Amino acid sequence: MKLSENIPAASxxxxxxxxxxxxxxxxxxxxxxHDHGGHSHDGHAHDEHDHSHGSNEGGFFRSHWMLSLSxxxxxxxLILQFGFDIRAPRAIEIVLMLTAYLLxxxxxxxxxxxxxxxxxxxxxxxxxxxxxxxxxYIGEFSEGVAVxxxxxxxxxxxxxxxxxxxxxxxxxxxxxPESVTVIxxxxxxxxxxxxxxxxxxxxxxxxxxxxxxxxxxxxSGTFNTAALTGESRPEDKIAGAPVLAGMINLSKTIxxxxxxLFKDSRLSRILELVQDxxxxxxxxxxxxxxxxxxxxxxxxxxxxxxxxxxxxxxPAYSFDQWLYRGMVFLVIACPCALTISxxxxxxxxxxxxxxxxxxxxxxxxxxxxxxxxxxxxxxTGTLTxxxxxxxxxxxxxxxxxxxxxxxxxxxxxxxxxAKAIVNHASNARLVTPEQVEEFAGQGLAGVVAGDRVLxxxxxxxxxxxxxYPSHLPGIPDTIVAVAVNGTxxxxxxxxxxxxxxxxQTVRELSSMGIETVMLSGDKQEVVTRVxxxxxxxxxxxGLLPEDKVALLEKLKTEGRKxxxxxxxxxxxxxxARADVGIAMGALGSDAAIETADIVIQNDQPSRIVSAIRAGxxxxxxxxxxxxxxxxxxxxxxxxGAGGIATLWEAVFADVGVAMLAILNAFRIxxxxx
Numbered sequence: 310m311k312l313s314e315n316i317p318a319a320s321x322x323x324x325x326x327x328x329x330x331x332x333x334x335x336x337x338x339x340x341x342x343h344d345h346g347g348h349s350h351d352g353h354a355h356d357e358h359d360h361s362h363g364s365n366e367g368g369f370f371r372s373h374w375m376l377s378l379s380x381x382x383x384x385x386x387l388i389l390q391f392g393f394d395i396r397a398p399r400a401i402e403i404v405l406m407l408t409a410y411l412l413x414x415x416x417x418x419x420x421x422x423x424x425x426x427x428x429x430x431x432x433x434x435x436x437x438x439x440x441x442x443x444x445x446y447i448g449e450f451s452e453g454v455a456v457x458x459x460x461x462x463x464x465x466x467x468x469x470x471x472x473x474x475x476x477x478x479x480x481x482x483x484x485x486p487e488s489v490t491v492i493x494x495x496x497x498x499x500x501x502x503x504x505x506x507x508x509x510x511x512x513x514x515x516x517x518x519x520x521x522x523x524x525x526x527x528x529s530g531t532f533n534t535a536a537l538t539g540e541s542r543p544e545d546k547i548a549g550a551p552v553l554a555g556m557i558n559l560s561k562t563i564x565x566x567x568x569x570l571f572k573d574s575r576l577s578r579i580l581e582l583v584q585d586x587x588x589x590x591x592x593x594x595x596x597x598x599x600x601x602x603x604x605x606x607x608x609x610x611x612x613x614x615x616x617x618x619x620x621x622x623x624p625a626y627s628f629d630q631w632l633y634r635g636m637v638f639l640v641i642a643c644p645c646a647l648t649i650s651x652x653x654x655x656x657x658x659x660x661x662x663x664x665x666x667x668x669x670x671x672x673x674x675x676x677x678x679x680x681x682x683x684x685x686x687x688x689t690g691t692l693t694x695x696x697x698x699x700x701x702x703x704x705x706x707x708x709x710x711x712x713x714x715x716x717x718x719x720x721x722x723x724x725x726x727a728k729a730i731v732n733h734a735s736n737a738r739l740v741t742p743e744q745v746e747e748f749a750g751q752g753l754a755g756v757v758a759g760d761r762v763l764x765x766x767x768x769x770x771x772x773x774x775x776x777y778p779s780h781l782p783g784i785p786d787t788i789v790a791v792a793v794n795g796t797x798x799x800x801x802x803x804x805x806x807x808x809x810x811x812x813q814t815v816r817e818l819s820s821m822g823i824e825t826v827m828l829s830g831d832k833q834e835v836v837t838r839v840x841x842x843x844x845x846x847x848x849x850x851g852l853l854p855e856d857k858v859a860l861l862e863k864l865k866t867e868g869r870k871x872x873x874x875x876x877x878x879x880x881x882x883x884x885a886r887a888d889v890g891i892a893m894g895a896l897g898s899d900a901a902i903e904t905a906d907i908v909i910q911n912d913q914p915s916r917i918v919s920a921i922r923a924g925x926x927x928x929x930x931x932x933x934x935x936x937x938x939x940x941x942x943x944x945x946x947x948x949g950a951g952g953i954a955t956l957w958e959a960v961f962a963d964v965g966v967a968m969l970a971i972l973n974a975f976r977i978x979x980x981x982x
C-alpha cells in the first residue's frame with residue numbers, strides 16, 4: 310500500500326452553493342475514490358471541479374491570465390466611452406464586451422448549462438448566467454460583463470487564499486522507506502520493501518527506519534518507537550524481541566528476520582487507518598454556502614414573480630418593462646459583495662493565522678474551528694518536548710560525587726537516557742570509565758575513580774543482587790538506579806519535558822469553554838502525571854493508533870465538535886477523523902502534517918488558542934459583511950421591483966457595498982491573536 314504523492318486540490322468553498330466544499334485528502338494510489346456525504350459525485354463531478362482556478366498550477370495561471378485580459382478589455386472600453394467619449398460602432402462594442410464576458414465567465418456559463426441539464430436550477434452558476442444574460446437582453450452589456458468579472462475576482466481571491474495557505478506545506482510523502490537492505494546469497498542488497506519475503510534477514514543501520522516487521526536476531530538494539538506508539542522513551546530490545554516497521558534503530562547495525570509482508574505490517578495498517586478515516590470525514594461547508602441553499606431559490610422565485618405577477622393586475626402590462634425590473638432585481642441580488650468580501654474575509658483570516666505561525670489549508674477550517682468544544686491532544690511532541698532531561702536525583706552520597714560516577718559511566722553509552730544524564734552533568738569533571746561491561750536492555754557496569762559502579766534499570770541491580778528501596782518500581786518516569794561498590798547509592802529519573810506554554814494553553818482553552826483531553830501511547834502513570842501538572846482532567850495512556858481513533862469516535866458520538874492535535878505517524882489516523890486536525894509542523898511527521906487541516910509551524914501549543922481566535926475573528930467579520938450586503942441588497946431590491954432603481958443604480962449599489970465589505974474584511978489584517 311502506498312500513499313499517492315500528489316496532494317489533491319484544496320477545498321474551495323464558494324458562496325451561493327458550490328459543490329466544491331468537499332474536503333480533499335490524500336488517497337491511496339489505485340484505491341477506489343470515496344464519495345463524500347452531501348454532494349453529487351456522478352460522472353460529471355469533475356466538471357464542477359474544473360471551475361476551481363487553483364486545482365493545479367497550470368490551471369491557476371491560465372485562469373488568471375484570461376481574467377486579467379477580460380478585465381483589461383472591459384476597463385479599456387469603459388474608459389474610452391465615458392472618459393474620452395469615444396464610442397465604437399455598436400457591433401464592435403458588443404463583440405468586445407462578449408469577448409470580455411467569455412474570457413471571464415466561460416466556465417460559469419458552461420457549468421450553469423450542465424447543472425440545468427442535470428435538473429439543478431438553483432445554484433450560483435445559473436443565477437449568475439441568467440442575470441448577465443438578462444442584462445444582455447435589455448442591451449446593458451457592460452453591466453452584465455461587470456457582474457461576471459466581479460464574481461470571478463471573488464473566485465480568484467478564494468483560490469489565492471488556499472494557494473497561500475498550502476505554499477509552506479510539503480508535498481505528501483510516502484511514509485515507508487524507498488528500500489530495505491536484505492542479505493541474499495551472502496550479499497547485502499537494497500530492494501523495495503514489498504518484494505521482501507517472510508524469513509529473509511534485513512539489515513538496519515544506526516539511524517535507519519525498519520521497513521518491515523520482524524524479529525531481532527542481533528543480541529540487542531535500541532529503538533525510537535514514538536512514530537508508531539507515541540512512547541517518548543527509546544525502547545531497548547534483546548534477541549527475539551519484535552521490531553515493527555517504522556521504528557528507528559538508535560544503536561549499531563542490527564539484523565532482523567522479516568516476519569510479515571509489508572502490506573500486513575503495523576505501518577501499513579496505520580496508512581489504511583488514515584485512508585479510511587479520511588474517506589469517512591464529512592465535508593464542511595462555509596456559512597455562505599449554507600445560506601445560499603435558501604438565498605438562491607428565493608431570489609429566483611421573487612424575480613419570476615416581479616416579471617409575471619403584474620400581468621394579472623396591470624391592464625397596461627409591458628413585458629419589457631417588468632423584465633427590466635426583474636433584471637434589476639437579479640443584478641442587485643447577484644452576490645458580488647459576497648463573492649469578493651467573504652472569501653477575502655477568510656483570506657484575511659488565513660493571513661492572520663499565517664503571520665502567527667499557523668498554516669490553514671482551507672477557509673472552511675477557519676469556519677469549523679469556531680465550533681470546537683473539545684481539544685484532544687497527543688502528549689509526546691505536542692504538549693511535551695519529546696526531549697529527555699533529568700527530572701529528579703535522589704542519593705545518600707554527596708550529590709556531586711554521585712552524579713560524577715553515574716555520568717562518567719553513562720558517557721560510555723550512546724543511549725538517549727545516558728546522554729540526558731551526561732548533559733545534566735556537563736559542568737562536572739567526568740572520569741573515563743574502565744572495565745566497562747554493557748548488559749543488553751539493563752545497563753552498564755564499570756570502574757569509575759576506583760569504585761565499582763552499576764548504572765541501569767532495576768533488572769541490573771537484581772542481576773548483581775543489590776537491594777534497593779521498595780518504592781522504586783512505582784516511580785512512573787524512566788529510572789536509572791546506581792550502585793557503588795555493591796551498595797545501592799541512589800537513582801536518577803529521566804522524563805520528557807513539558808512545553809513552557811502547555812499549561813497556559815489548557816487554562817486559556819478552559820476559559821473559552823473548551824475541554825482538553827490527552828491521549829498517548831505512554832504508560833498510564835506517566836500520562837496521569839503530565840495531565841495533573843497541566844490541569845487536564847482526562848488523560849488516557851497506553852493507546853495504539855486504533856485506540857485513539859476509537860476514543861475520538863466516542864467523543865464525537867456524544868455530540869462534541871472535536872479538534873485533535875498531534876505530531877507522529879501514529880497520530881495521522883485520528884487527525885484525519887477529527888472535525889479539525891491540527892499537526893505540530895516543526896518536528897511532526899509528514900503523515901501528520903499532510904493529513905492535518907491546520908499546521909502549527911513552531912510546535913507551540915499556545916498557537917491552538919491563536920488558531921481558534923483567528924477563526925472567531927474571521928467569523929465575526931464575515932457575519933458583518935453578510936449583514937451589510939443583505940441590508941443594502943434588500944433595500945435596492947425593493948426599489949428595483951418598484952421601478953425606482955435603474956440597472957446602473959443596482960450595479961453601483963452592488964459595487965459600493967462590495968467595496969465597503971472589502972474594507973471591512975481588511976480590518977482582519979490588523980487584529981492580534
